[in-house]
Amino acid sequence: xxxxxxxxxPQYLAISPFFVLFAIFxxxxxxxxxxxxxxKWDGIGPMQFVGLKNFEFLVTDADFWxxxxxxxxxxxxxxxxxxxxxxxxxxxxxxxxxxxxxxxVAYFAPNVTSIVAMAIVFTSVFSNQFGILNALLRGIGLDxxxxxxxxxxxxxxxxxxxxxxxxxxNAIIFLAGLQAIPGEVYEAARIDGATAVxxxxxxxxxxxxxxxxxxxxMSAINGLQIFTEAQVLVGxxxxxxxxxxxxxxxxxxxxxxxxxxxxxAAIAWGIFVLVVLFAxxxxxxxxxxxxAEVQ
Amino acid sequence: MNRRGFLAGALGLxxxxxxxxxxxxxxxxxxxxxxxxxxxxVLGEAVxxxxxxxFVPANVGHDLRPKLMAVLSGDAYVPDMTMVNDDIAGYFGxxxxxxxxxxxxxxxxxxxxxxxxxxxxxxxxxxxxxxxLDTGPSAMYxxxxxxxxxxxxxxxxxxxxxxxxWDDYFTFGQELMKALPxxxxxxxxxxxxxxxxxxxxxxxxxxxxxxxxxxxxxxxxWARAIKSVQLRLTAGLFDNGAASxxxxxxxxxxxxxxxxxINASWxxxxxxxxxxxxxxxxxxxRSPGGAGNxxxxxxxxxxxxxxxxxxxxxxxxxxxxxxQARNYxxxxxxxxxxxxxxxxxxxxxxxxxxxxxxxxxxxxSAGEVKPxxxxxxxxxxxxxxxxxxxxxxxxxxxxxxxxxxxxxxxDRLLRRRGVL
Numbered sequence: 001x002x003x004x005x006x007x008x009x010p011q012y013l014a015i016s017p018f019f020v021l022f023a024i025f026x027x028x029x030x031x032x033x034x035x036x037x038x039x040k041w042d043g044i045g046p047m048q049f050v051g052l053k054n055f056e057f058l059v060t061d062a063d064f065w066x067x068x069x070x071x072x073x074x075x076x077x078x079x080x081x082x083x084x085x086x087x088x089x090x091x092x093x094x095x096x097x098x099x100x101x102x103x104x105v106a107y108f109a110p111n112v113t114s115i116v117a118m119a120i121v122f123t124s125v126f127s128n129q130f131g132i133l134n135a136l137l138r139g140i141g142l143d144x145x146x147x148x149x150x151x152x153x154x155x156x157x158x159x160x161x162x163x164x165x166x167x168x169x170n171a172i173i174f175l176a177g178l179q180a181i182p183g184e185v186y187e188a189a190r191i192d193g194a195t196a197v198x199x200x201x202x203x204x205x206x207x208x209x210x211x212x213x214x215x216x217x218m219s220a221i222n223g224l225q226i227f228t229e230a231q232v233l234v235g236x237x238x239x240x241x242x243x244x245x246x247x248x249x250x251x252x253x254x255x256x257x258x259x260x261x262x263x264x265a266a267i268a269w270g271i272f273v274l275v276v277l278f279a280x281x282x283x284x285x286x287x288x289x290x291x292a293e294v295q
Numbered sequence: 296m297n298r299r300g301f302l303a304g305a306l307g308l309x310x311x312x313x314x315x316x317x318x319x320x321x322x323x324x325x326x327x328x329x330x331x332x333x334x335x336x337v338l339g340e341a342v343x344x345x346x347x348x349x350f351v352p353a354n355v356g357h358d359l360r361p362k363l364m365a366v367l368s369g370d371a372y373v374p375d376m377t378m379v380n381d382d383i384a385g386y387f388g389x390x391x392x393x394x395x396x397x398x399x400x401x402x403x404x405x406x407x408x409x410x411x412x413x414x415x416x417x418x419x420x421x422x423x424x425x426x427x428l429d430t431g432p433s434a435m436y437x438x439x440x441x442x443x444x445x446x447x448x449x450x451x452x453x454x455x456x457x458x459x460x461w462d463d464y465f466t467f468g469q470e471l472m473k474a475l476p477x478x479x480x481x482x483x484x485x486x487x488x489x490x491x492x493x494x495x496x497x498x499x500x501x502x503x504x505x506x507x508x509x510x511x512x513x514x515x516x517w518a519r520a521i522k523s524v525q526l527r528l529t530a531g532l533f534d535n536g537a538a539s540x541x542x543x544x545x546x547x548x549x550x551x552x553x554x555x556x557i558n559a560s561w562x563x564x565x566x567x568x569x570x571x572x573x574x575x576x577x578x579x580x581r582s583p584g585g586a587g588n589x590x591x592x593x594x595x596x597x598x599x600x601x602x603x604x605x606x607x608x609x610x611x612x613x614x615x616x617x618x619q620a621r622n623y624x625x626x627x628x629x630x631x632x633x634x635x636x637x638x639x640x641x642x643x644x645x646x647x648x649x650x651x652x653x654x655x656x657x658x659x660s661a662g663e664v665k666p667x668x669x670x671x672x673x674x675x676x677x678x679x680x681x682x683x684x685x686x687x688x689x690x691x692x693x694x695x696x697x698x699x700x701x702x703x704x705x706d707r708l709l710r711r712r713g714v715l
Binding site for chain 1: 546
């Protein structure tokens, strides 16, 4: 009996490294943070059980809801232009142009560049008084914008950083999707007398739908976790009027700056609930009946 | 022994073998420090000098606090000694995790150090957790060249007399800005608030833990900050802790946009590095409103240290007046031991400040600072006020509304922390 159970031991051992590491660095911290969400803890001293107090505080915390709003606004402000831009780039890369390989690498490079280093470069671009962007605006006779102090300026700056970072990644994904569309479909469209614009909107886009949805889901996952861009551009406290305070930055701020780990954990679970709700909405969108016609 | 028994045994062995040591490097005495937190020359000499104790300085880079909290909460890999910044009061609630340096005979060295700094490292019930490292006495940095150009008094003593109070400073600034259009007296409102509060002997909580952060002294600092905005004396270049804050600030120094800068002594190295072209143009003098302190660190011994007396021997050598003078010369860390102020090495004329003896100005400021009680919540409370000042300055928020919002946020914070 024992021997029978142990028959697959080598196989289990072979796959165990992932599960062992995941249990230690994934499952355990997650469960522990749930425990922590019911405690009051400064990070060093003894914990004190406070029941649902942290959650009570969370739902009435205007700063938290402000950070939720900011996160979704920045997500929309970055995802919509990024998807359009990535699609245009993908179509461009799909056509027969010179140095195609070079462009593909160039567009993907931002995705693997150190984000902190890039944030410092972007800081010099958006800097209120001495930034390149404002110098440019002045050069063409426009009023400079306080990118890093105006609430909308801050959101634009963060969104631009996200777009810059992810547009190449998504363009490569779209490109793969475009190349998977069979040539016969285009041929048929041409025979039917469709213009280039008609072909794009009636043939390319519908056939690209699964890839587009993948990209939107991915950007939602990344978008709800915006942290570094905001932290490096406007600082840990979220900038003037908390305009750059995202959910994860707020969580980090409470736990690691203000040493309120119990409340930090409660915020993290609040974010979790919102992400689950968002994922359900996403899933409903994907399950729409049009999917059948794509396949 | 069947195979399962063998596996269980192996697992048990592996688990016990994995037990983490309590101190960072058993058998050695480790000191956590951060870049430019101590002179590397002094540290290097200490390694030689205390070779028999196996003294090991470990540079943890920036953000020491989260790292220290991680090892303290896990009670493993704790350093024997560690630097702690001016947020030392945040550790007073967990004083049992550190050694009371008074039990190691620290009291006999007390007279060599500034009294207020000594008190800042002591818990309300008198345990000395942090041994004095550096201080941050404030002074007013100003552009001697531009003052001269505008025909204003430009020598340190004359300027100090002209700006002796905050009101004088603002009036002086209005005149100066008329003579030098396009330039600003002050970087931002936040700075006025911070350095006005730095001069106060009372901060946000009293020693009994009662909130006093809405009383006259705070209201006065707030009113000064608001006034500086309303008189349009500020450039709006606030430091947000991110790189973006310093980009504009550094550019303003280089371009001469900021005429004065009230700041602590540690700003000298930042100005020198980021605005090298302005060498010789700056001077420093007594800050409007008088002496104040902002920042300054300590060294603590953790209760995990097996040889606290030996660790104390190392610390008291590292931070003796002689080495504090070297800290100032090598890393710009202003001493907490008055004997080091007049040391010929610290008192050498500084060409960046037109040959001025800057240690004299900072030393006088450091000597006049009044002892104050800092609570664990001071930094958070101060941040709430300055956040609102940024809103007033950058977004034109109504100052009364901003004050009320700040008070509300502080109430919520303190209620959650159980202070109110």
